[in-house]
Amino acid sequence: MSAPSASTSAGAVPTPGGLVPRETVELLRILRDGVPRTRAQLAESSGLARSTVAARLEALMDAGLIAPAADAASSGGRPPARVTFNAGARFVVAIDLGATHGVIAIADLAGSVLLAESSPLTIADGPERVLSWALSTAKRLVKVSGRPRSELAGVGIGLPGPVEHSTGMPINPPIMPGWDRFDVPAYVRRTFDVPVLVDNDVNVLALGEHAVSWPLEDDLLFVKVSTGIGLGIIAGGRLQRGAAGSAGDLGHVRVPFTRDTPRHGDVDADLEALASGPAIARYIAERGTPAASSADVLALSRGGHPDAVAGIRQAGRDLGEVLATCVNLFNPSVVVVGGxxxxxxxxxxxGVREVVYRQSTPLATQHLQIVPAAAGETGGVLGAAIMVAQHLLDPV
Structure with missing residues (x-):
């Protein structure tokens, strides 16, 4: 994936995204928290000589990625000049596609959503139809924003199925007929000739939730419970995809039986068969109340239907059975439940808390928080934008 490089000093090696010289990445990483700093503060934080800091800041200034900040308050002498990250120097197109719903947005390099539009869709309509709608919407939003195409830094996309992140191709996605090994980046670059990054929706949501609600926490699990169940893993402050991009496939983990777990034959059922929206709907329907979808479950639970409440609570316990193992293995500080x-x-x-706090070790749970997602409908596009920004500005 290539893009035109920003101007850099002689001999500089650009990052994979091409926006900044590689040697400036550490300074930019410090400044991307949005806090203005002086050259002396940057030298202290980075351990670099002030002359080196000055030269690298000049390269970042030339690329438009930093800008002068308001002067610090004076204590009698001339206040030192400060610089800050210029998140608006470029913009990103962010696309979050679900099974039945899509959100398209324009965001800055800090992931702040500037414009967004959502619409119902059917992912089973196939890649060309769905992506054509998404790209048409994105083009319209870019036009509305008034930003020239030359300032577009990249496109980030979240898909509701397994994705080989290195190629951006969906791999055998169960609810996405026609999408298997479809070259999503190549199709998108016909419209926007910039770097295109694709990941599964849970990873993208994990990035968004981490940025919005838990930026100071380095170890976080994000579990999405919807039509399917998946897990996004933030470790050491970075998203972990595993060797092939399939890390976090929680829905196919077998759930150990407890006295409360409904039996499905003579073998343990996987988590998705017990705790997903359709599974809860089956639980309710088996008890005599019509329910066929996640939407039916939500409607019944909001009305206080006892079977819906019981089914959801039991789904939480079954989810907790698997998450307790994850907590013991990974020791996160936060588990976020979304979907x-x-x-x-x-x-x-x-239900999740009931089991996790009972079955995980005291050391793993003494500071553990289990909380609902807070990023809302724009969490996916925010995460997609952050995925692009990290690729361009902070490569591993």
């Missing part, structure tokens, strides 16, 4: 089923009040999370 449509997390919007059914406290019932799901109460």
């Amino acid at each position: 449509s089923m997390a919007r059914a009040g406290e019932h799901l999370i109460a």
Whole structure:
């Protein structure tokens, strides 16, 4: 994935995204928290000589990625000049596609959403139809924003299925007929000739939730409970995708039986068969109340239907059975529960907490927080924008 490089000093090696010289990445990483700093403060934080800091700041200034900040308050002498990250120097197109819903946005390099539009869709309509709609919407939003195409830094996309992140291709996605190994980046670059990054929706949501609600926490798990179940893993402050991009496939983990777990034959059921929206709907329907989808479950739970409340609470317990193992293995400081089923009040999370705090080790849970997602509908596009910004500005 290539893009025209920003101007750099002689001999500089640009990052993979081409926006900044590689040697300036550390300074930019410090400044991307939005706090203005003086050259002396940057030298102290980075351990670099002031002359080196000055030269690298000049390169970042030339690229438009930093700008002068308002002067610090004076204590009698001339206040030192400060610089700050210029997140508006470029913009990103962010696309979050779900099974039945899509959000398209324009965001800056800090992930702040500037414009957004959402619409119902059917992911099973296939890649060309769905992506054509998304790109048409994105073009219209770019026009509305008034930004020239030359300032577009990249496109980030979240898809509701397994994605080989290195190629951007969906791999055998169960609810996406026609998408298997479709070259999404190549199709998108016909419209926007910039770097295109694609990931599964849970990873993108994890990035968004981490940035919005938990930026100071380095170890976070984001679990999405909806039509399917997936896990996004933030470790050491970075998203972890695994060797092939399939890390976090929580829905196919077998759930150990407890006395409360409904039996599905003679073998343990996987988590998705017990705790997803459709699974909860089956639980309710088996008890005599019509329910066929996640939407039906939510409607019944909001009305206080006892079978819906019981089914959601049990789904939380089954989810907790698997998450307790994840907590013991990974020791996160935060577990965030999102997706449509997390919007059914406290019932799901109460079930998760009940099991995780009981079955995980005291050391792993003494400071653990289990909380509902807070980023809302724009969490996916925010995460998609951050994915692009990290690729361009902070490569591993």
